Amino acid sequence: MTDNKQTNRLTGGQIDTSRSLKFSFDGKNYAGHPGDTLASALLANNVRLMGRSFKYHRPRGVLTAGSEEPNALVELRSGARQEPNTRATTAELFDGLEAKSQNRFPSLKFDAMAINDRFSHFLTAGFYYKTFMWPAAFWEKLYEPIIRKAAGLGSLSLQEDPDEYDKGFLHCDLLIIGGGPSGLAAALRSGRAGAQVILADEDFVFGGRLNAETYEIGDQSGQAWIAAAIAELEAMPNVRCMARTSVLGAFDHGIYSAVERVSDHLAVPPKGKPRQILWRIYSKRALVCAGAIERPIAFENNDRPGIMLASAMRAYANRWAVTAAPRVAVFTNNDDGHRTAVDLLAKGVKVTAVIDTRADAPRIADCELLAGAQVIDTAGRLGLNYVKIQQADGSERTIECGALGVSGGWNPNVHMTCHQRGRPVWNDAIAAFVPGDTGTPGMSVAGAAQGDFSTAAALQTGSDQAAAALHDLGIDAPAIDLPQAEDTPVNLQPFWYVKHGKGRAWLDQQNDVTVKDVKLAHQENFRSVEHLKRYTTLGMATDQGKTSNMGGLAIMAELAGKSIPEVGTTMFRPPYTPVPMGTMGGRARGKHFHPVRETPSHKYSTENNATFVEVGNWLRAQWFTKPGETHWRETVDREVNAVRGSVGVCDVTTLGKIDIQGTDAAQFLNKVYANAFAKLAVGKTRYGLMLREDGIAMDDGTTARLAEDQFVMTTTTANAVNVYRHLEFVRQCLFPDMDVQLISTTEAWAQYAVAGPNSRKLLQKIVDPEFDISNEGFEFMACREITVCGGLRARLFRISFSGELAYEIAVPTRYGDALFRKIMEAGQEFDVVPYGTEALGVMRIEKGHAAGNELNGTTTALNLGMGRMVSKKKDSIGSTLSEREGLNQPDALMLVGFKPVNNADKVTAGGHLMTKGTPKDAEHDQGYITSAAFSPSLNSSIGLGFLKDGGNRLGEVMILTTPLTGADVEVEVVSAHFVDPEGERLRA
Amino acid sequence: MIINHPLLGPRDAQEFTFLGDASLIDRPDWEAENAAEQFYEYAYLRDNPAGLHRELWFHETGDRSWLVVTRNTLTHEITDVEMASDVARSKGRSK
Incomplete structure (x- = not known):
């Protein structure tokens, strides 16, 4: 049954109310419209409670209307397609969407783990570090499983993902990151100039913030202007408009990664289509038009469902025709917050008051203005019912509202400008960090991401920066006519948190970090921002602190008596938003993880x-x-x-085969093999031992001389690639004038x-x-x-x-x-x-031939019993260092064979050899077994291994100990050549 | 990263295998009086500069050229790419 009462739905918006989409949340059925996100549809249905917090299991609703959302993380779909930790604010609604809340038991409305909230004074910053220190043995078996169970987010289906993921490569002159007004202006100017342009936006519609505002562009609505711009751009063959595409990171030399959500907005991907594509974009220039993210103000109990950013409240009303409650209020320290009141009033929503921290706050909206006032507490068990205000004169007052829009100003979205060690710089005019030297050649920034917050400035800087970037590439991009647009100045007084009261004021709602936690970190001397982050977990997890970091920095600055720029920011690292593992893997999944080579x-x-x-x-x-x-x-x-x-x-x-030709081929082999090759006769094959330059054995194999100037070398299967690489190094870097050519002929x-x-x-x-x-x-x-x-x-x-x-x-x-x-x-x-x-x-074990187990990267020719093969009459790779004293001790390890004294016993590879009667410890270790097998020829288990001074210990009975299994076996040291030691058979 | 191959133009670094300091070209003379000491330094001692570094890259999935790439270890900026065989010859290496 569908409870189709969208009681909080307003008029207008960019949704198609002619069609209904059914969906469920925690098993209850609702309806929304095409154009909705899960969050907007839930709010329309008067659902404010969408999740429980990570640590204290507090009831939480949406804070934002975008990818920066810390709270509203849900599980989407069911069965094998179940996907945890998805932001309700970005999940596009489709018919039949199933969503579930997370981190609650037994239900979202009654969560037993909310008991944590009562013990919050134990669970402060550093709680885990302090509590689970000892005994160390408890960590793996007891503490970690309990913590993981209690503090988890969503759960995995534990089934094979039925969908496919792809990887792709794109090239462009200009990559435009963000399709708001600045990005669109940049795309129009560079597209018209004929440049190869990629315009990427994480949203499913282009236009960025314009979709959430009521601004006009020229003489048309913002949405009409966007539609015209996108229509023009999509008609250009040189422009690729990529919606639902999040640019994740900036890498070296103009390379960017991006994830395109091809089918996330559909119940099941269309046949032959992947769920998502991970793009690697090679750009000559990149323009960051990533906009800005509003920041909250911290105050006591500021995490109740219904309390959200003022910009989000406005976006829900303007874009999705939704209000979180019939009565709302606004709490702000700047003019922009007032516009939320203006827009909601225009939609017919009751705005009970605008609470502005500034004593001289202007009256902008037609509702009650409380200038110089602060929100000091809130009430409502599973959703906001009223807020408590301290007025300018110190008196307290209660205001009824089901939703509160909070604005602490805007932070330019500098993320992408910092991936290459760029550090943002402080801008006092907007009390925020703006991009500094990005450390990213070819990158420039425009619009709100640069701190230019008005629409007119966004259009202008987008257009200008695009032209400048293309000018660098020798492309002339003529100016374009930019329409008239809003050009409101920023008017704000920095205000980070309300000092009133002893309760908890939340900074980071995803990680349940409060103002007190930051103070505690400071008190316990975790004062660097990087320490603050690790100690309190501020800014970690799926949202990476996009709405919370600034508040934490501001409080740390205040406590340290420093300015915010002196305290600085933590590092920003890719990915910008979370990426499913399946997308990272792409097609390289299961047996496709690496190619399979089949033998003939x-x-x-x-x-x-x-x-x-x-x-x-x-x-x-x-x-x-x-x-x-x-x-x-x-x-x-x-x-x-x-x-x-x-x-x-x-x-x-599978053994590597390398064809070696040229008049200097024999001389070349003399360099790469430790033993002599120059005089090998045509029509003959010789065993060769190759050393690394440090004197350790690298590989072995046979090399045949087919002609005076042609050899065929074989390598072990495992080292075929490495040996070929090494030979090319010797040829090109050490002996560039030798007449010798190499080619791998393995296949x-x-x-x-x-x-x-x-x-x-x-x-x-x-x-x-x-x-x-x-x-x-x-x-x-x-x-x-x-x-x-x-x-x-x-x-x-x-x-x-x-x-x-x-x-x-x-x-x-x-x-x-x-x-x-x-x-x-x-x-x-x-x-x-x-x-x-x-x-x-x-x-080969019966015959005593060394293989990979013996050529294990620690053994020398001497150890292998081939010490005399290393020619001292010539220079070869590794010959000089193989003579080092340390590698030539009298008791050096020697390759010998082993047989159990009792025929029923087994020789185990990896076991260590002990002299009888000595303690079984590392100090008395005499060597180890490298290879073992049952020999049908001898009807006994046999082994090869390295034993100190092994050549002189034949006949000795030793203890072979395998501490892993506790097995001790008596073994006799024998020649490694168990079968036909004289080699008569192979000459027969 | 993108490496501007002298023969093939810009290629993705994924096509290459990295070896290390280009000083590996300067293999000592085995007959030198202090050959053991020289080989010890050659095999084990490396500079680890914060800044320009000349290093060897092998175009393994490409044309199998060894290249000497001059890369800034702080910024990954690549300022020069040469054929290793040319560098080796310029240092007097021959047969």
């Missing part, structure tokens, strides 16, 4: 029941389960035994390891007969360009990672799938198996 045998592997493992972006087959196998170990053991018994094939395409060649005693017999069926690959014709470590399958060009390398007779064969990637299948077919008579990375890893 991926399709075959999928068809053959492979389990895949992510290796960086690569998906590699980890093992291939056969029917009847119930455990992965069963599968891996079978694969290992099949390779060692006959033959297997494994996709090793150009499909490469397979064919390993096992029958590997040669299998390959002989595939390699074209004119190529002799017999043991004599193609010996261990040989390489050659060959053809296979009747003429397909290929490369063959006789290298082995498994320790068996083995080859790696490479063909252009597009033939990779076919070759894999061909090998499987040709190998049928040998019972060939495909094997995955797990079997590959087991076999």
